[in-house]
Amino acid sequence: MTAALRDVRMIYGPETRQVLALDDVTVEFPPGTFTAVMGPSGSGKSTLLHCAAGLERPTAGSVTIAGTDLGGLTETALTHLRRERVGFVFQAFNLVSSLTAAQNVALPLRLAGRRPARQEISAALAAVGLADRARHRPSELSGGQQQRVAIARALITRPAVVFADEPTGALDNRSSKQVLDLLRALVDDHGQTVVMVTHDPVAAAFADRVLMLADGRLVDELEDADAASIAARMTALELAW
Numbered sequence: 001m002t003a004a005l006r007d008v009r010m011i012y013g014p015e016t017r018q019v020l021a022l023d024d025v026t027v028e029f030p031p032g033t034f035t036a037v038m039g040p041s042g043s044g045k046s047t048l049l050h051c052a053a054g055l056e057r058p059t060a061g062s063v064t065i066a067g068t069d070l071g072g073l074t075e076t077a078l079t080h081l082r083r084e085r086v087g088f089v090f091q092a093f094n095l096v097s098s099l100t101a102a103q104n105v106a107l108p109l110r111l112a113g114r115r116p117a118r119q120e121i122s123a124a125l126a127a128v129g130l131a132d133r134a135r136h137r138p139s140e141l142s143g144g145q146q147q148r149v150a151i152a153r154a155l156i157t158r159p160a161v162v163f164a165d166e167p168t169g170a171l172d173n174r175s176s177k178q179v180l181d182l183l184r185a186l187v188d189d190h191g192q193t194v195v196m197v198t199h200d201p202v203a204a205a206f207a208d209r210v211l212m213l214a215d216g217r218l219v220d221e222l223e224d225a226d227a228a229s230i231a232a233r234m235t236a237l238e239l240a241w
């Protein structure tokens, strides 16, 4: 498994006003699969993503990435594992505005103490269709192009799994489709594992599997579902909770 959560529970806040954000969640993300995570607002989607990616430590249960149990790692070892084995894509792109596209893509390698080869960076930008934008700064790129730079940056360390938190949340329909086609192609052509939180049934329909969360619990799982059936399931969940 590229990543797995076993009996994961996450409680936030002091004793007097605790929130149970994840309630005994067990899930596996097999290699070369694309999973979407959906659910009503506050159902625990971001918490699940953050725990699975080693950004937050759960209150109880275990998280494994590429065969390593995160619970046994020191903060330093966890930071290293995140840098090298995990890729992140955020709704707000999170590119460094003073750096060019190529420098942004090279950043994770520099942080890992490696000197990136020019060829490696241009290949990464070419893979997301931006070979001709290497010297552009984020402000000189469209939203969709910035998100594709962010995806190239997420992939540069060849992570075991890419976690995307609402990657199309700030994009128009056309740019969203480009980003989703790109994520789909990474899975189909390169066997990449992708886990994506989204509110959008159209985006979720690009995934192989849609996990539905409600009140911190996994309540449903759809395989190869189309946008209409995902939307119908979401509406039913929102009405029920």
Ligand SMILES: Nc1ncnc2c1ncn2[C@@H]1O[C@H](COP(=O)(O)OP(=O)(O)OP(=O)(O)O)[C@@H](O)[C@H]1O
Residues within 6 Å of the ligand: 012, 013, 019, 020, 021, 039, 040, 041, 042, 043, 044, 045, 046, 047, 048
């Ligand atoms: N740092 C925190 N401290 C206290 N409570 C938190 C914290 N982070 C999240 N929560 C609570 O945990 C629950 C799950 O939050 P989470 O952000 O995972 O939901 P979500 O499904 O991603 O929501 P949304 O779709 O609105 O982004 C919510 O009730 C939220 O208020």
